Amino acid sequence: MSETTTTAPPADAGLRRGAMGGAELVAQAIANIAPSAVIAFTAAAIFVTAGNGTWVSFALATVIILAVGYCISQFAKRRASAGSLYNYAAAGLGPFGAFLTGVTLVIGCFGIAAGSLSGSVIYLGTVLNQLGVPISGVWGQILLAIVLGGLAALFTMRGVRLSARVSLVLEIVSVTIITVLLIIALVHAGPAAFDPAQFALTGAAPQGVAVGMVLAILGFVGFSSADALGREARNPFKAIPRAIMWSALGVGVLYVFAAYTQVAVLGDKLGTSASPLDDIAHVVGMPGWFSPVLNLGVAASFFAVVVAPLNVIGRIVYVMGKEGVAPRMFGATHERNLTPHRALLTFAPLVVAVPVVLYLFGVDANDVLVWVDTFGTFGYMVAYAAVAIAAPIFLRRLGVKNWLLWPCTVLAVGAMAYVFYANVFPVPAFPLNIIPLLFLAIVAIAIARYVWLRKNRPAVIAAIGTTETDVLEGIG
Structure with missing residues (x-):
């Protein structure tokens, strides 16, 4: 069947142009990272291998993520697209590279959203029980998942500006609560707040720091999600690259500070702590009402990272629908809200x-949180590596020389490959050992779709990366 005989695409009102300001773009990026949730979980896990080098693991991860962000920004300051990395990869790697990048990015966003929904269920359930509202058992968790998931869907379908502002408020509240706690903890520690063992990396083995770096990198996944709002942003060629780089740098500094503080206050107890922030609150003598507030902040952070990836999924699938890569029914926006409602629904x-x-x-x-987030992380790693490879090819075609790009590309691709490898070998225990296989199986099914399209609908393959994109004047 030829492409001309397929069902006509639905009428499309298009995305809402110029709706997103710089602060809202940063909110989208930071919400997809969920720094509060990472601080609550990750530093303790990294301490097990990195010890006094925990802050170094986060610092190295920040450098690597900035390298990835620099590669992505080469596209973002020249192309404003709703297709995110899918569109960028098309400009450097062609249709197949774009298809693979788009599929793996959707997998990444889906996994992180679903896993983080469970995180929000955990912490909101804790808050409700602390406030005397009994929520427990499987049916209580299911109720919270449905309510929180429904709210996330509602915010994303009502408008990108609303969802971004909700994410911004939630992240400001959660980060503020945690930062205040950490500052109070350092003040409470007095002279002990200066921890020479951390600066001297006492007992920190390079291998342990490297293993910790893997977990730290995972704490940044989704940092570039503002690039999916290229068609809806004001002054996107400047605003989006800034949002990507500054959000990564700001969150990286916060991670280093939080890691240093947790180690300084809790010491070796950090490695065995089930809830480091609660333990710090107890050490410094915070009042009883603070624990529910703290847990509510973490729940809010997890909820924000359900909303932000859904925004990205909606826009990538919307672009794929317009191009015929996904069913064409997805290639339309809501008449009034101008959001990709069909993909979101x-x-x-x-x-x-x-x-x-x-x-x-x-x-x-x-x-659920760990397993599903791990699944999503594989998608992000492949998508980041692909777009990093695409960046120098893209600039070479434009005749642009950039001496910094190649080192960033090598660092980004090498780090993503190492993260993928470290999550596969040595083979982890069940079910983490089958998660990479599940990921590869889904990618294989998607590639089979690509092969079918190339054989039966070549016009669709030729159109990949050509829609919903503004190109900076004078740039091909």
Whole structure:
């Protein structure tokens, strides 16, 4: 069947142009990272291997993420697209590279959204129980997952500006709560706040710091998500690269500060702490009402990272629908809200279904968080590596010389490959050992779709990366 005989695409009102300011773009980027949730979990896990080098693991991860961001920014300051990395890869790697990047990025966003929904369920449930509202058991978790997932879907479908502002408020509140706690902890520690062992890296083995760096890098996934709002941003060629780089740098500095403080205050107890922030609050003598506030902040951070990836999924699938790579029904926006509602109405229930089904099978909510986030991370790693490879090819075609880009590309691709490898070898215990296989199986199914399109609808392949994109004047 030829492309000309397929069903006509639905009428498309288009995305809302110029709706997003710089602060809202930064909110989208930071919300997709969920720094509060990372601080609550990751430093303790890194300390197990990195010890007094925990802050170094975060510092090295920040450098690597900035290298990835620099590669992405080469596209963002020349192309403003709703297709995110999918569109960028098309400009450097061609149709197949774009297809692979788009598919893996959707997988990444989906996994992080579904896993983080479970994180929000955990912490909101804790808050409600602390406030005397009994929420427990599988059905309580399912109820919270449905309510939170429904709210996330509602915010994203009502408008990108609304969802970004919700994310901004939630992240400001959660980061402020945690930062205040950490500052109070340092003041409470007095002279002990200066920890020579951390500056001298006492007992920190290079291998342990490197292993910790892997976990630290995972704490940044989704940092570039503002690039999916290129068609909806004001002054996108300047605002989006700034949002990507400054959000990564700002969050990296916060991570280093939080890691240093947690080690300085808790010492060796950090490695065995189930809830480091609660333990710090206890050490400094925070009042009883602070614990629910702290947990609410972490729950809000997790919720924000459900909203932000859904925004990205909606826009990538919307672009794929317009181009015929995905079903064309997705290539239309809501007449009034100007959001990719069909894609969101399809994927949001699936995001909710993943934790709900796992809860019904008796999986602990914390395990759901770890397993599903791990699945999503594989998608991000492939997408980041692909766009980093595409960047120098893209600039070479434009005749642009950039001496900094090649080192950033090598660092970015090497680090993403190392992160992928470190999550596969040595082979982890079940079920983490089958998660990479599940990821590869889904990618293989998607590639089969690409092969079918190339054979039966070559016009679709030729159109990849050509829609919903503004190109800076004078740039090809």
